[in-house]
Amino acid sequence: MNRPSLAGIHHLKFAVSDLDVSLDWWERAFGGQRQPHWDHTFPDGRLFAYMLLVPGVDAPVELRLAPGSALVAGFDSIVFAVETREDLEGWAKHLADVGIDNSGVLRGFLGWLLVAREPDGNSLRLYTNETHDWDVEGADVHNPWVASLERDRL
Structure with a gap:
């Protein structure tokens, strides 16, 4: 198939x-x-988005003022990578130190993860590149930080 190519992720x-x-x-x-030089404004000067650079993320992050769309609380559409479980433990401490509630280190199916919720209630996950054996029985799938939302249960 002769399809055009993608060139990565432009921004989140x-x-x-x-x-x-x-x-x-x-x-x-x-x-x-x-x-600030990337702030998004309407022609009348009203601000509707900030653009951020986040250390360790190769694409800029856009915070778009969209109150109606921000109401998908609990869903985690982005999972950031960290190298090791030790790194993840460092993130849990850092987030707690700056006053951000988080799940602490949880056991996933293949690695370890941490969940934090941003101000609108959307979840962001950090997941390790370091792995352990595939572990369906020991994974923290029933922990409230990672359990399926009622509206999404199959």
Whole structure:
């Protein structure tokens, strides 16, 4: 098949209900750095998005003011990678130190993970590149931080 190619991810976009509250969370959680020269405004000057650079993420992150779309609380559409379980433990401590509630280190099917919820209630996961044996029985699938939402249960 002769199909055009992709060139990676241009940027990640998160719908938020409050730009400043979300910016503060991303700064504290991940060291996000707002890029004011990339702020998105309407022709009348109204601001509707911040663009951030986040250490360790190869694509910019957009915080888009979209209150109606921000209401998908609990779903985790983005999973960031960390190298080891020890790194993940460092993230759990860092997030707690900056006042961000998180799951702590949980056991996944193949590695370890951590979940934090941003101000609109959407979950972000960190998952290790380090693995353990495939473990359906020992995975923390019933932990409230990772259990399927009632609306999504099959």
